[in-house]
Amino acid sequence: MAKAICRGIKRKGLIKYSQVYVSSPYIKNLDVWKELGANVSTDNSVVAKEADIIFLAVKPHILGGALKELQESPNASMIRNKLFISILAGITVNNLEEMLSKFEGSRVVRVMPNTPMLIGKGCTVYCPGTNCTAQDLNLVKSILEVTGMCQLLPEHMINAVGAVSASGPAFAYIFIEALSDGGVRMGLHRDMATRFAAQTVMGAAQMVLDTNKHMGTLKDEVCSAGGQTIAGIHAMERCAVRGAIMDAVEAAALKAAELGECSKKKPQ
Ligand SMILES: NC(=O)C1=CN([C@@H]2O[C@H](COP(=O)(O)OP(=O)(O)OC[C@H]3O[C@@H](n4cnc5c(N)ncnc54)[C@H](O)[C@@H]3O)[C@@H](O)[C@H]2O)C=CC1
């Protein structure tokens, strides 16, 4: 996800890779950044010292340990007045502020991005921590808006939105893959079936955004009486596809809430 964000920002010319500092204890994961021209280190404290804006982009269960190491590093006293941007699913502003409280002057913004940011088609939501300034929020907005749509939201909505927008691409890929599979089953070559499936889903999504028509109306416009589409929809409804997708969103949102709870309870 860190690469998608960085490449999304870079492609709009907002930054140069020479201004980017990246750290991970896994040297292999740094190779790609090195090739791009970013500054890399296996020491998180080097990045935290150098950067003004620090993206926290580890898995939720790693964060506590990584921040503890930062606090105990020789560079700790130089990690001051930083703006932290967390993209971690489930981890609340409250969790983050508690974990970052040792770093004087730190402010935090909780962001939920998605991978289509890579191509400028992202859908990102964000909410400020308690110490954030208007300038911080403007800065975050100016970074995020070059990667697609972005919206400030109250924190209580972030897990639900994340289940739709951050997990949603994976759900959509399954639909596109299945649409393509159906085409292959009916005799199309895979390349052709996938291209048509993806273009069709993109077009349908754009119709929802551009026409402001209800999805049921748009669906009805495709269904001829006694025609092929309603026959297909009948097959989908018999398999309870809508319920399955709603269950997927519910499961993702509940999991995000659970990740937030775990990060509070577990010693890290
Ligand atoms: N993948 C996605 O579509 C989205 C992911 N997120 C959030 O982004 C975060 C990262 O997820 P992914 O990019 O998918 O995972 P990932 O596994 O691809 O990336 C995690 C990175 O953390 C690095 N890392 C591991 N331990 C570290 C440590 N102690 N210090 C510094 N770096 C360390 C690894 O080298 C790895 O590159 C998660 O918290 C997730 O909830 C949020 C929205 C969407």
Ligand SMILES: O=C(O)[C@@H]1CCC=N1
């Ligand atoms: O699956 C995950 O936990 C991450 C957060 C949202 C999308 N990917």
